[in-house]
Amino acid sequence: MASPESISRLDKLRALEAWLDWQLHQTRARIQEVEAQERQGQREPRGEEPPKQAERQVEERRRPRTPDWGLIEAGIGSPTAEVHRGDCWAAGKRLQEISRERAIAELADAARACEVCRPDRVLGTP
Structure with missing residues (x-):
């Protein structure tokens, strides 16, 4: 395995570009799903939340409240x-x-x- 110092700056930028390209692809796919749902008059089913928000709420339930x-x-x-x-x-x-x-x-x-x-x-x- 190559050490971080031995990886060239160009290689790092290409890796970043590939990851950003993947992220953009994921975002565009999600946009298409939501647009299709809206065209059909559907919204996201009640009770379902975006994953990040659901994870945050679970963590907030686990973490004790900070006293004043x-x-x-x-x-x-x-x-x-x-x-x-x-x-x-x-x-x-x-x-x-x-x-x-x-x-x-x-x-x-x-x-x-x-x-x-x-x-x-x-x-x-x-």
Whole structure:
């Protein structure tokens, strides 16, 4: 098998051209199918979705909802509780989902605000 460095630029462009040609052929075939359905007064059957949209919906069902706010309880290495935005990358896997009101109350009760996502700024707490 040839290494990527040994493949010439022209060969790479020809491979790309072949793939794009295949994509164009697939697209034109799908257009013809849809045009034929419309001429016959048919639309795509109900309940059927384009494959990409169906795949996206399945993945969304599997993935847990991202909470708006979260709390990491005090423990080893963390002397105080810490409030995070739900999408904060620094929160890790120990993030416990909490409501907006509880996040505000925790910040007022000596919990620290995460220095990465700064929930105190979003919540308007000092």
